[in-house]
Amino acid sequence: MKKEWIWIIALCLILLLVVAGIEWLKSDGTTEKAAGRPYAVVTTFKEDAATSRAFTWFTDNPQAGTVLEWIEGMDAGKLSDEGTQVSRLEGKAATLDTGSGAVRGVHKLELTGLSPGTAYTYRVGDGSESGWSEAFHFMTEAQDADHLTFINVTDSQGITEQDFELWGNTLDQAFATFPGAQFIVHNGDLTENPEDEIAWQNFFGKSQQWVTRFPLMPVTGNHDEVDDNADDFISHFNLPTNGAKGSIEGTTYSYDYGSAHFIMLNTESNKKEQTKWLEKDLAATDKRWIIVSVHRGPYAGNQYEKIDDWVKLFDKYGVDLVLQGHNHEYARSYPLKAGKVTGDGEGVISTSSGTVYVVTNAAGQKFNEKKEDQFYHKVHFQNNKQMFAGITIEGDKLTYEAYDVDRKKLDAFVLQSEK
Numbered sequence: 001m002k003k004e005w006i007w008i009i010a011l012c013l014i015l016l017l018v019v020a021g022i023e024w025l026k027s028d029g030t031t032e033k034a035a036g037r038p039y040a041v042v043t044t045f046k047e048d049a050a051t052s053r054a055f056t057w058f059t060d061n062p063q064a065g066t067v068l069e070w071i072e073g074m075d076a077g078k079l080s081d082e083g084t085q086v087s088r089l090e091g092k093a094a095t096l097d098t099g100s101g102a103v104r105g106v107h108k109l110e111l112t113g114l115s116p117g118t119a120y121t122y123r124v125g126d127g128s129e130s131g132w133s134e135a136f137h138f139m140t141e142a143q144d145a146d147h148l149t150f151i152n153v154t155d156s157q158g159i160t161e162q163d164f165e166l167w168g169n170t171l172d173q174a175f176a177t178f179p180g181a182q183f184i185v186h187n188g189d190l191t192e193n194p195e196d197e198i199a200w201q202n203f204f205g206k207s208q209q210w211v212t213r214f215p216l217m218p219v220t221g222n223h224d225e226v227d228d229n230a231d232d233f234i235s236h237f238n239l240p241t242n243g244a245k246g247s248i249e250g251t252t253y254s255y256d257y258g259s260a261h262f263i264m265l266n267t268e269s270n271k272k273e274q275t276k277w278l279e280k281d282l283a284a285t286d287k288r289w290i291i292v293s294v295h296r297g298p299y300a301g302n303q304y305e306k307i308d309d310w311v312k313l314f315d316k317y318g319v320d321l322v323l324q325g326h327n328h329e330y331a332r333s334y335p336l337k338a339g340k341v342t343g344d345g346e347g348v349i350s351t352s353s354g355t356v357y358v359v360t361n362a363a364g365q366k367f368n369e370k371k372e373d374q375f376y377h378k379v380h381f382q383n384n385k386q387m388f389a390g391i392t393i394e395g396d397k398l399t400y401e402a403y404d405v406d407r408k409k410l411d412a413f414v415l416q417s418e419k
Helices: 002-026 076-080 161-177 195-207 231-235 271-284 306-315
Strands: 039-044 053-059 068-072 087-091 092-096 102-112 121-126 136-139 149-152 183-186 217-219 253-256 260-264 288-296 321-325 330-333 348-350 358-359 378-379 387-392 399-404 409-416
Touching: 002 217, 039 136, 039 195, 039 217, 053 121, 053 271, 068 076, 068 102, 087 102, 092 231, 102 121, 149 161, 149 358, 161 195, 161 387, 195 399, 217 231, 217 260, 260 271, 271 399, 306 348, 358 399
Parallel strands: 149 183, 183 217, 260 288, 288 321, 321 358, 348 409
Antiparallel strands: 039 053, 053 102, 068 087, 068 121, 092 102, 121 136, 149 387, 253 260, 330 358, 330 378, 387 399, 399 409
16 A cells, blocks of 8 residues: 555656646746746847837736836946936837747837947846846947948758757857857748747847847748748847838838848748839939848749849849848859849959849758759859858948858858949
8 A cells, every 4th residue: 555655646746747847848948937037039120220229029928018228338237226327118018829828928119319339238128126138238330331241141940949059159150250240131931930939939049149239130931921921920020111012011121231221022922012112122222232131042052933023123223142041052143134144253243243142051950952053153062061151341342251150261252332
């Protein structure tokens, strides 16, 4: 009889451990989430990069307050110092049903009226003493900046925590290589399954030291918008709302930084309306450099002919560089115009000769077999390593440099602007 009781007690203990483990997994095993503190904190551009900055974060409590506090400068201790005058902005949370009855709080705010070229320290939370994130820093765009560097990555597309450790390491190496970078452009497929909230938590968690400080500007991929639904993707970012009519807000947009105009297009839906918007957007910009980002590229490992109308506009308005994703291999085109090679792609390339198209392999765990070489391929390979690129604009020159995570340079070229 005594042995039976021992077995019963042992079974009860096992059940309790199983239940506790399930709850731990639901909370991603983090003490911050268990305490109801913010997670998946990310900053983006929304309006003028010199005078504003946007933020998004999640909480497990959909009723939690939406509060952002900030000060000028980089002294994090002053945020909690009663003697410091701290600025505060409050808003209202939205909600996102992440399945299985789990509803998260989605918190978005935008700071405006900031000073150009200025450092700020901020924290987000519900306003309670125990409900704050840690303190983070950011820098606004300098006035009349003619020099900029940004990092380009694509297809982090992970499932497990280990997958996103690879993504985090890719950004670690990118910023170690380009310590002066001011923001990140991601060409789509951030996670494997957009409804997997744990994957999103790992995506932001493994890159927290970067995406809380440097704007992360994403393109919508086929793993971000599925069957015309991009709810999870757009819930995680506070993005410009100046995109194409009929597109899901936040999946098409444009913004300026320094002497460059950036256009983010969505290859997954509403292509005809995007074509109309794209022409108006291209015609309106007076920036020297025009850089477009898409997920499924017209000249990547293979061609995506459904956006040929966009390519005609790239030619018409002199788009300099198109950043692409989706193919999980490295591919760089010759300069192209009207579907034809217009230069040898060596040395300094004149922007008047045509547009250069690049896929920077992948920033996560998935690599595809190298596809067959095409007529437009200047550089084409599969090294089965995460990669990133640093793109630097100085006056009339744009320098593109691609590296693997061992920080080995694998490709580079220079564009010379004729505008």
